[in-house]
Amino acid sequence: MEVTLRRTATLVARRNRLRPTAAAVVAAIPTTNSRHFSLSSLTRPPPNYPGHVPLTRIEKAALAIGSGLMSLRDPRRGDLIAAFAEATATPYFIHRLRDAMLASPTGRRILRDRPRITSTSLNLPHLRSLPPNTVGRTYVAWLDREGVSPDTRAPVRYIDDAECAYVMQRYRECHDFYHALTGLPVVREGEVALKAFEFANTLLPMTGLSVLAAATLKASERGRLADIYLPWALRNGLRAQEVINVYWEEQLERDVEELRRELGVEPPPDLRDIRKREREERRRRRRGGGASKM
Amino acid sequence: MATRTALRRALPSIRSAVTHPEQQLRFTRSFSTTIPSLAPTPSSSSTSAAPEYAIPDPSRPTHFGYETVTESEKRERVAGVFTSVAESYDRMNDLMSFGWHRVWKDHFVASLNPGFSPLTSGPDPRGPQHILDIAGGTGDIAFRMLHTAHNLNANPSVRVTISDINRAMLTVGKQRSTLLPASQQAALSFVEANAENLSQTRPLHPYPSPVEPTSHDSHGNQEQAFFDPATATASIPSSSVDLYTVAFGIRNFSNIPAALREAHRVLKPGGVFACLEFSKADRFPVFNALYKEWSFRAIPLIGQLVAADRDSYQYLVESIERFPSQAAFRDMIVDAGFVVAGQGYEDLTGGVAAIHKGMKPRV
Numbered sequence: 001m002e003v004t005l006r007r008t009a010t011l012v013a014r015r016n017r018l019r020p021t022a023a024a025v026v027a028a029i030p031t032t033n034s035r036h037f038s039l040s041s042l043t044r045p046p047p048n049y050p051g052h053v054p055l056t057r058i059e060k061a062a063l064a065i066g067s068g069l070m071s072l073r074d075p076r077r078g079d080l081i082a083a084f085a086e087a088t089a090t091p092y093f094i095h096r097l098r099d100a101m102l103a104s105p106t107g108r109r110i111l112r113d114r115p116r117i118t119s120t121s122l123n124l125p126h127l128r129s130l131p132p133n134t135v136g137r138t139y140v141a142w143l144d145r146e147g148v149s150p151d152t153r154a155p156v157r158y159i160d161d162a163e164c165a166y167v168m169q170r171y172r173e174c175h176d177f178y179h180a181l182t183g184l185p186v187v188r189e190g191e192v193a194l195k196a197f198e199f200a201n202t203l204l205p206m207t208g209l210s211v212l213a214a215a216t217l218k219a220s221e222r223g224r225l226a227d228i229y230l231p232w233a234l235r236n237g238l239r240a241q242e243v244i245n246v247y248w249e250e251q252l253e254r255d256v257e258e259l260r261r262e263l264g265v266e267p268p269p270d271l272r273d274i275r276k277r278e279r280e281e282r283r284r285r286r287r288g289g290g291a292s293k294m
Numbered sequence: 295m296a297t298r299t300a301l302r303r304a305l306p307s308i309r310s311a312v313t314h315p316e317q318q319l320r321f322t323r324s325f326s327t328t329i330p331s332l333a334p335t336p337s338s339s340s341t342s343a344a345p346e347y348a349i350p351d352p353s354r355p356t357h358f359g360y361e362t363v364t365e366s367e368k369r370e371r372v373a374g375v376f377t378s379v380a381e382s383y384d385r386m387n388d389l390m391s392f393g394w395h396r397v398w399k400d401h402f403v404a405s406l407n408p409g410f411s412p413l414t415s416g417p418d419p420r421g422p423q424h425i426l427d428i429a430g431g432t433g434d435i436a437f438r439m440l441h442t443a444h445n446l447n448a449n450p451s452v453r454v455t456i457s458d459i460n461r462a463m464l465t466v467g468k469q470r471s472t473l474l475p476a477s478q479q480a481a482l483s484f485v486e487a488n489a490e491n492l493s494q495t496r497p498l499h500p501y502p503s504p505v506e507p508t509s510h511d512s513h514g515n516q517e518q519a520f521f522d523p524a525t526a527t528a529s530i531p532s533s534s535v536d537l538y539t540v541a542f543g544i545r546n547f548s549n550i551p552a553a554l555r556e557a558h559r560v561l562k563p564g565g566v567f568a569c570l571e572f573s574k575a576d577r578f579p580v581f582n583a584l585y586k587e588w589s590f591r592a593i594p595l596i597g598q599l600v601a602a603d604r605d606s607y608q609y610l611v612e613s614i615e616r617f618p619s620q621a622a623f624r625d626m627i628v629d630a631g632f633v634v635a636g637q638g639y640e641d642l643t644g645g646v647a648a649i650h651k652g653m654k655p656r657v
Contacts (some may be wrong), residue, residue: 056591062595066599079598079602
């Protein structure tokens with residue numbers, strides 16, 4: 001009985017917009033000897049979907065700042081980048097993206113079907129058998145070239161609306177397809193360029209703020225970004241259709257150039273080739289100091 | 295059991311983490327700490343008549359997973375696998391308690407003063423003692439005990455047995471113990487056991503080379519990270535332990551009364567049961583409210599940021615919430631047959647942690 005009373009008190013406190021500390025003080029004053037705290041965490045509302053952790057505004061801000069700083073320090077922490085995306089997506093940006101999906105018939109179908117992309121949902125060996133200019137083959141070739149798998153995406157936990165949580169999950173799982181569409185590699189430089197493209201296209205704050213990671217790049221890479229890749233990203237991201245609305249599972253056997261033309265995306269100069277040539281140039285210069293051959 | 299489940303989950307990925315550092319590790323553990331800095335001494339390895347392959351040769355090639363490395367390299371790599379996980383635990387503990395867990399542990403060991411027993415017959419109060427440290431995998435309490443007994447009390451006849459249900463944690467403890475002076479290492483033994491049944495134990499089974507942890511044992515069965523009583527080869531006899539300690543472990547036991555009964559069994563009459571554990575800070579409501587806010591909001595967040603594991607730390611704070619209050623736990627200790635002095639417990643930091651002590655009565 002006192003469990004119900006306490007829970008009601010905290011719910012009332014929450015509804016009356018009592019600050020969490022005050023609500024906790026109210027709940028913490030012991031009334032009898034045996035105390036039962038609800039084990040679903042102190043004054044947290046019930047989850048809206050499996051894995052959902054409803055955060056208060058202060059917690060969300062702390063998560064945004066903490067994950068932003070730590071993922072800047074160590075960009076290999078994909079889980080922190082994911083948390084950063086979720087913490088900064090509300091109040092406006094993820095809703096805008098969801099509305100962009102609702103505005104398109106394909107987007108509406110994706111929201112209704114809610115497909116998930118994992119290594120089991122996509123038949124990778126079949127994709128490898130497709131002709132080389134198809135979307136599926138390009139995607140799997142990119143996966144193999146970079147040595148990554150479609151299973152590395154963390155589940156969405158901090159977005160309160162279940163449909164918006166799916167939109168974020170879809171964006172996260174399609175990220176590798178965007179890599180394949182543009183041909184950008186997984187090195188930090190390629191990721192920053194792709195994030196700039198995604199920001200111009202999806203307007204998620206994490207993507208835009210990730211471009212700040214350019215401060216951790218080498219000077220030559222920063223120069224390349226400023227000269228080639230950032231202008232390319234902004235130009236193509238703004239003029240292309242919403243890539244979130246592509247139903248990738250249906251596009252796998254399509255010609256990749258045709259899809260690029262339909263979306264309005266032109267592939268940028270091959271970054272791996274440029275980097276390889278630059279490395280060879282540097283090696284030649286170090287070895288000989290003679291005239292460089294191009 | 296967040297630590298153990300999390301470590302078991304982490305172990306298959308640890309190998310890939312060593313060879314592919316880009317992938318992230320998932321690991322967590324409830325409070326533990328690094329040992330106080332002790333002067334490292336190279337451990338003396340005993341050599342007797344042994345076949346050549348059994349004599350460690352640092353340059354002989356062996357396997358680390360699918361790679362071929364030299365034996366010393368492999369030792370370092372395996373050590374590196376565990377120490378990186380343990381270091382993350384220690385960092386989390388420092389972040390969660392602002393380093394105060396070290397103070398608690400130092401006070402715990404100092405108040406027990408191992409190696410000094412005034413009731414010993416004869417003029418010298420430094421008689422032999424057998425200390426059993428339960429759930430002490432990484433060795434924090436045990437190393438402090440050895441330091442106090444051997445160095446501060448100059449009592450070399452104190453020996454410590456570290457017992458843990460989790461083999462990986464014990465392995466970390468064993469690796470860390472190689473930094474201790476040889477006399478302290480000789481006084482240390484590592485035992486796998488479930489604290490609820492100490493009559494079935496096994497000396498620490500080293501991870502077999504050349505394959506990785508959580509691989510197959512000699513029968514080809516998948517080895518578990520947790521101790522399986524069916525593989526027991528030894529036991530802790532009744533009335534064989536002078537001091538039984540458990541620090542930040544008993545909260546995770548599935549059956550606390552059973553563990554207390556086992557403690558009563560293995561202790562000698564006059565032996566001491568000592569437990570350091572989180573407890574209730576509700577004597578100070580405002581402090582308690584702040585503490586709860588910190589626990590339930592900040593600690594899972596720090597777990598997410600530092601250890602990439604929110605769920606284990608959510609479990610941690612919930613298990614602290616669930617653990618009985620000081621008085622209730624004292625009553626459980628008394629029910630198990632111990633006698634307590636005064637209140638039977640000592641609050642630390644306003645009740646955030648508490649030390650419970652009981653003595654097995656001399657009949």
